[in-house]
Amino acid sequence: MFLHRLHLRNYRNFAEQVLEFPPQGAAIVGDNGQGKTNLLEAVYYLEIFRSFRGAPDEQLVRFGEDVFRAEARLADASGADRSVSAAFDRRARKKKVTVNGAEPERLGAALGQVGAVIFSPSDVEIVADGPGGRRRFLDIVLSLAEPGYLGALQRYRQTLFQRNTLLRKGSPRALVEAWDEGLITAGSRVVAARDRWVAERSNSFGTHYERVAGGQPGRMSYTPSAPEMGDAKGEAEIAAAFREALGRAADREQRRGMTLVGPHRDDLRFTTEGEGGTLELRTYGSGGQQRTGAIALRMVEAETIHQARGREPIILLDDVFAELDPGRSQRIVDWIEAEEGGQVILTSPKPTDFQLRGETLPRWSIRAGVVVPD
């Protein structure tokens, strides 16, 4: 599958834009502030129906307008066609999504139609900042790749909200505990899926890290909120461990007025080996090591999407080569060539001669929200 037509109306600084992409993709070149990230954000919006930058939908509507609309047409080699659209009305605060012209019953059912992965300089925050971004990463990948994950996550969040409300008000323990089984059932499903994903993908993360870094090893591991949940295997054992951890935390929870164990407090850990032994990338990694960790993570995501969808993902590269040395940049290109040789849409402030399967990507320019194909 590749994106062959994108139609934007009043999305960020795009007024009206129709673009026809060739199967290999395109390189979009333009100065800062012209709309390069906005364009890739719009494509990825049609994958997850929200901004990958975390911007609320209101901010995506062009200044002075009320409604944005984005539509993608995807095609495969056999000519089979699919369309995905999203529109948001700022006044009515209403989002409308369609797949092949029909509205899905739930938004969750429409996720992942584009089959894309986005690489962005801000990915470094996943590695370098607090655990919230790492949980968000896991939640997006698993919602896209694992049936049932999003539903379990939503049930978990609702239950957590109820339980926290009671704890905050200092309600009697029995009232709080009434929510425990619901919390444990949904939460164990979330933890089990995260645990399995990290276990299945940690070798691959290591391979990508080492390759991009040019030899240094890298590791990814999962750290659930309570140690016994890390040792548990499978949903039933995790549920038992969760129950035990909640029991132990009950007094503290009442004092603090919030739920202290569960997947809302999980983390992912990225490490490399340095002179003095194992080095946590978050706290001790150099900027380059942190960026490498983020790239390896996106590569693992691409593999996950590839396997889940049964086809190569569309690779969106937002200005990623600017901050990388030529060696690392070349190794990303090699990876796309060798393993994920699908469509590539990349942006750059400078003209790049990005070669894919021997062909140079067509170079388009962008200025003030207008893309001019060559």
Ligand SMILES: Nc1ncnc2c1ncn2[C@@H]1O[C@H](COP(=O)(O)OP(=O)(O)O)[C@@H](O)[C@H]1O
């Ligand atoms: N809702 C919006 N309406 C109109 N313009 C917007 C909106 N949101 C952001 N912009 C504009 O988009 C530009 C930034 O676009 P961006 O894609 O981040 O640039 P870059 O090419 O550097 O990646 C800024 O000039 C900003 O004012």
Ligand SMILES: [Mg+2]
């Ligand atoms: Mg940008």
